Amino acid sequence: MAEREPRSGSSPEDAAAEITTQQTFMVPKKEISMVSDMDKWKRSQANADYMSFILTLNEGVKGKKITGEYKVSETVEKLLDLLGTLDRWINETPPVDQPSRFGNKAFRTWYNKLDQEAEALVSTVLPADGCAAVPEIAVYLKESVGNATRIDYGTGHEAAFAAFLCCLCKVGALKVDDQMAIVFKVFNKYLTVMRKLQRTYRMEPAGSQGVWGLDDFQFLPFIWGSSQFVGHPTVEPQHFVDEKVVNENHQDYMFLDCIKFINEMKTGPFAEHSNQLWNITAVPSWSKVNQGLIRMYKAECLEKFPVIQHFKFGSLLSIQPTKP
Template sequence: NAESRSTPEDEAAEVTFMEPQKEIRMVPDMGKWKRSQAYADYMGFVLTLNEALKGKKLGCEYKVSETVEKLLDLLETLDRWINETPPVDQPSRFGNKAYRTWYGKLDQEAEALVSAVIPADKCAAAAEIATYLKESVGNPTRIDYGTGHEAAFAAFLCCLCKVGALKGDDRLAIVFKVFNRYLTVMRKLQRTYRMEPAGSQGVWGLDDFQFLPFIWGSSQFVDHPTLEPRHFIDERVVNEHHHDYMFLDCIKFINEMKTGPFAEHSNQLWNISAVPSWSKVNQGLVRMYKAECLEKFPVIQHFKFGSLLSIQPVTP
């Protein structure tokens, strides 16, 4: 009978999906996170993509799979809901309460949106994966957005890889198509609803809202024949090349949102522009990401763990 011939695939198929939960409740719990399978999988995912993007422009040729198309449709839906949910008149300039209405739609629809993206035989994973999607767009209580929300979106994509919806040859499209579209939706949310930066370090942080596009964006520049780190503070270079490079697109957004000298409002980036090579910038940003985001309790206390991104320690 078939039951006696169980294969590793069958066992993987019998994973019990679960509602992801917070596990890092106090600062001493941070050790559990750094030793966890989730941390290893998450960092491995970020670095695999980092490697795949080396020296590649946004406009280069790459495969766009059906799953990627479906993810773009999902993000298009979130974008359309912003248009359908204009900001309301309110006394305070920041944190427009219409964001909560927008978020309410996602909260209701997230599981259905995810079900449309994943293979039919993995539909049991939809609720677990949808949790990361809901965590990736900001916080409806505080109407803020920060690197912890961005990490939830990377975790969402990592989970889609784990259930086989996204494959190895989707790497470029994951960043250049899906993550890039996610960024445009997040910028629109930040602008439309005047969202506060979550856990912002002010001028000492890299950026009020994002981190990953700086890592992946610096990888795109590795071994570039002419553009060096010192060039990204030159507005002409930014305007000319931002369509090809995520890093410059982030700088362009900062320039649009902030006034005054770049060295004052974005001191960390100003310092990075003095680093001699893009590969040094890339390595430095990976180190900084671990230290400033992934090893900071205020960020990681909100991270949720389930069957796909597990709090269990890495098996040696």
């Protein structure tokens, strides 16, 4: 395990800005094998650091547009190049003819390429003195694109990408002033690539989300996207189902871009195919939407065994309990 002691009571800023020193890295592995193990997750440093990271970014994009001005660092550019490589591999790996409509087996070919190249890709993002962290951090990248056996994708895979970004912050590759670019550039590009994967290989939603699911695949862009709208002078929660509002503003607001994608992928009345999102239109303010989505994310994703059983723990995101 890591040489450092787990931190406690860290602020979101600490979690996003921490640079580990004298770190002993390890390849992350699963630690949650039964429902009773969930208490270990809830008490873990990984849980505290992960949620702090999510909330840091939530604050960082509050009231901001994707198309606004913000710093784009060299590391962010390298991450965009990495995601561009994954995008190019989709073009080079067309779907195969098969009897079943969903779960195109060409995804496994695409995934095998990532499995082989992940460490090389991550090494291009880290500084030269960070090479020891590559095997640990690369695991989260591989976990973030879907499951090659089931050919599915869900919020657990999305969480792995957030964990990947969190680890890059912890080793100092990403800095506090990268926060807006992490969401608006890197995570947005990740979303674009994941949507392309979902469409190209007809990936199944991971697990049965039931009536609480926001959409079939993502959750975080709704949290950060609702934060973007806090304090907006004209667009209220009731307006996001308005096609004109979506078409005119989706390039500025992550929430609306998600709605646009749902509208492209699904037919029929919005209230029927996306009932939970439809319910949000009745919430009086974006700040209440944002707070509600954070609570929902904790309860319906981070506290659900089917999601967290797949999470992997290493030295950067540790299963060790936080100090009291």
